[in-house]
Amino acid sequence: MNLRLLIISALTLTASVSNAQIITGLTAAYSFDSGNATDDNGSNDATVFGAIPSTDRFGNVNHAYHFVDGDYMTLPNATELKSPSMTVSLWVKIEGNATSNMSLNTIYNVINSTTNAYFASFGMFYNTGNSLYNSVVQDNGSEQVVNTSVDAGTGNWQHFVLTSDFDNVKMYLDGILKSTVAKGFVTDYSADLIYIGSSGNSTYTGGLVGSVDDLNVFDRVLTDAEVLEMYNAEDPMTAGLNKISNDFKPLSVSPNPTSSELTISLKEATSISIVNVVGEEMLNKSILSSELINVSLFEAGIFFVKDLNTGNTVKFVKK
Numbered sequence: 001m002n003l004r005l006l007i008i009s010a011l012t013l014t015a016s017v018s019n020a021q022i023i024t025g026l027t028a029a030y031s032f033d034s035g036n037a038t039d040d041n042g043s044n045d046a047t048v049f050g051a052i053p054s055t056d057r058f059g060n061v062n063h064a065y066h067f068v069d070g071d072y073m074t075l076p077n078a079t080e081l082k083s084p085s086m087t088v089s090l091w092v093k094i095e096g097n098a099t100s101n102m103s104l105n106t107i108y109n110v111i112n113s114t115t116n117a118y119f120a121s122f123g124m125f126y127n128t129g130n131s132l133y134n135s136v137v138q139d140n141g142s143e144q145v146v147n148t149s150v151d152a153g154t155g156n157w158q159h160f161v162l163t164s165d166f167d168n169v170k171m172y173l174d175g176i177l178k179s180t181v182a183k184g185f186v187t188d189y190s191a192d193l194i195y196i197g198s199s200g201n202s203t204y205t206g207g208l209v210g211s212v213d214d215l216n217v218f219d220r221v222l223t224d225a226e227v228l229e230m231y232n233a234e235d236p237m238t239a240g241l242n243k244i245s246n247d248f249k250p251l252s253v254s255p256n257p258t259s260s261e262l263t264i265s266l267k268e269a270t271s272i273s274i275v276n277v278v279g280e281e282m283l284n285k286s287i288l289s290s291e292l293i294n295v296s297l298f299e300a301g302i303f304f305v306k307d308l309n310t311g312n313t314v315k316f317v318k319k
């Protein structure tokens with residue numbers, strides 16, 4: 001195998017290797033790294049209407065989604081995506097103003113009505129009137145509305161995080177807490193879909209012109225340190241890139257994601273270690289070239305299999 005093919009093979013194997021990620025309370029994850037909108041953490045896949053794969057903030061092609069006015073995605077009406085305490089973390093690049101009969105262009109919106117004025121149970125918006133980010137958390141059918149505003153950087157990728165519990169709503173931009181607003185009510189969710197790039201409301205429209213990437217939903221409020229950690233996440237295409245050498249030996253796992261059993265395949269016998277994203281070792285054993293491992297007792301989340309002889313590492317998701 002020549003050096004060029006060796007490098008390509010190494011990149012292929014390590015494309016799924018991610019830096020440490022926060023998984024406690026993670027209910028859905030959309031990396032878009034495979035050029036699709038599947039849920040990397042569970043079964044709440046997004047449905048795409050018009051949006052197309054695009055280049056992410058690291059320059060990786062087909063690792064984000066681009067929305068032109070009228071394009072959108074929906075997430076299912078799932079209780080794990082509508083928690084009393086919740087965090088939504090995403091990267092967004094605003095590239096223009098979408099057609100709207102209100103000043104808000106929608107990035108992410110958990111709606112509670114398809115027609116009423118107070119329709120955003122948990123909404124993340126771009127305000128075309130003042131070029132600010134707005135966040136709205138509402139009690140269904142009432143006027144209990146919380147607004148926070150942060151300057152938006154049109155044309156640049158920015159990390160946008162919104163957290164909400166009974167007490168407070170917090171907005172972060174690029175890893176920094178920008179605003180905290182007292183809340184004092186339990187968010188009441190309807191049975192409607194969740195929208196990305198669309199208001200989901202026929203009376204008050206407002207789409208998105210721009211791109212979205214690395215959307216993560218948690219059923220808890222992240223800490224300031226955790227938000228900063230997510231902002232500083234490395235390029236998953238190069239983080240932990242395996243050493244390229246003449247004795248390069250592929251490592252693969254399947255199925256991925258898995259709920260019970262994982263087949264680990266190598267070219268020859270070796271020792272492997274399985275760790276979670278905080279570095280806790282879950283398994284260490286010697287295996288033959290291919291072996292079936294029972295991971296049914298692992299908690300749901302992201303794990304890494306490492307060949308202790310070569311250092312090669314691959315990621316898998318336990319459902």
